[in-house]
Amino acid sequence: MDAVSGLLDWFQASGGFLDKSHVGFTVFPDCGRGAVALQDIPEGHILFKIPRDLLLSTETSALPGHVGLARWREEKMHVGWVGLILCMMWETAQGPRSKWSKYLESLPATFDTPMFWSALELEELKGTSVVEKLGKADAEREFREKLLPMVQSHPDLFPPDTIPVHYTLEIYHVMGSRILSRSFDVEKDDPEDETEGEEAGNTSLGSAMDVDAPQEDAESIHSGASEHAGQDEDAEEEAEEEESSGVSMVPLADMLNARYGSENAKLYYEKDDLRMVSTKSIKAGEQIWNTYGDLPNAELLRRYGHVDMLALPNGDLGNPGDVVEIPADLAVAALHMADSPITRERIDWWLEQGGDDVVVLESDLEVPLALVALIRLLRLTTDEWEKAVAKDKVPKPKLDDTVLTVVRAVLEHRLKEYPSSLDDDVVLLRDESLPLNKRQAVIVRVGEKRILTSAIQKIAAQQSDAQSSRKRKMQPQEGAETGRTSKTRRR
Structure with a gap:
């Protein structure tokens, strides 16, 4: 001192x-x-x-x-x-x-x-x-x-x-x-x-x-x-x-x-x-x-050169302010779109309209509206695309089942960019002899992977609930007399 x-x-x-x-x-x-x-x-x-x-x-x-x-x-x-x-x-x-x-x-x-x-x-x-x-x-x-x-x-x-x-x-x-x-x-x-x-x-x-x-x-x-x-x-x-x-x-x-x-x-x-x-x-x-x-x-x-390790609501240790940055090109990859002049034209227009080339997924696990709007833009038909350009407006961030499926694919792509799994990293942090730089790098990875994993699980649950709801709607109501069932009852 x-x-x-x-x-x-x-x-x-x-x-x-x-x-x-x-x-x-x-x-x-x-x-x-x-x-x-x-x-x-x-x-x-x-x-x-x-x-x-x-x-x-x-x-x-x-x-x-x-x-x-x-x-x-x-x-x-x-x-x-x-x-x-x-x-x-x-x-x-x-x-x-x-x-x-x-x-x-x-x-x-x-x-x-x-x-x-x-x-x-x-x-x-x-x-x-x-x-x-x-x-x-x-x-x-x-x-x-x-x-x-x-x-x-x-x-x-x-x-x-x-x-x-x-x-x-x-x-x-x-x-x-x-x-x-x-x-x-x-x-x-x-x-x-x-x-x-x-x-x-x-x-x-x-x-x-x-x-x-x-x-x-x-x-x-x-x-x-x-x-x-x-x-x-x-x-x-x-x-x-x-x-x-x-x-x-x-x-x-x-x-x-x-x-x-x-x-x-x-x-x-x-x-x-x-x-x-x-x-x-x-x-x-x-x-x-x-x-x-x-x-x-x-x-x-x-x-x-440091990281924060505080108690999180779920009992884990980490930084409540952690986020995951998601490059816009992952949306292109998730949609299996080729790197073509048409794709580049849409991405360039997106950026000109104030869209970001990186969207942020926060710890609240809410799907970023910017990602939804970008996916909808990339999925436009040629006619819809031309109308959007004429109106000078990007699509509204409406999250439907199809877009949600693409969002899930984007997050899964993003998770694969890390060389190790979340479980592996959690185990690694238990090693008290881990060098400082490596420990801090692992802590960063763990925080981001937890957000991605939780977001994917949340989307999977939403999709499962939606599928169950659709099945229930397709099943005939109890007591309804339709088709062969009604004939059998009359006999």
């Missing part, structure tokens, strides 16, 4: 306020370093205040100004995270000369996130959406094509002998992971905007905890930090449009842990500072929790 002591001394010497009588920092056995209530804390209590000039961002670092703001924007260093990553690298290279040296020293240098797993370890995540979301190749492309050329073209700012020390691909990934797991989306201080108390949210680019608006008139703007990866043209345009907000590293606020449904504090921004405020009463000795937005274990593992 020496780094923490240095951080707290720097924080208070730099104008930050910490209520040391109520808030302390310690290491929790199950979730590492975090904040603890030293005495009972009432709801609405200010735990600490962070002056805006202590935030580390491309707005507060001197690096963009040294490079030249025109050049900075010309090289698109303001788009995505590459600019902030470079600022953090440069500030680290300054050592004690950097305003944030004590803060940077306190940040983790290693991570348990899949970004740093071996190929063999990543195999354990097969079937989940985690690996394809890592964006490692895109991130490394941005390092080669944007960050490194900027560094090499400014030897005055980045002396050549410092490049192998402070500007390596490995450090780039570490800085990106710090942003992914700890950054916030903080609205800029606009002198003409008198709205205060906004919730400062974790950036949609891929962050961790929430920041809210001032306690009065607060509006939630949290999302979760953005992906440590490259962005396509549309994403770049979107990022440029979002320049009213800035991805920022927020000292002290990023030390709070989070757990599903446990939030008892939230970060709010005011004109001159950000404030961590208790959202409910907290007993002495309890952990002070922020929120990551109650994410599923797949996202918690990808972004932060």
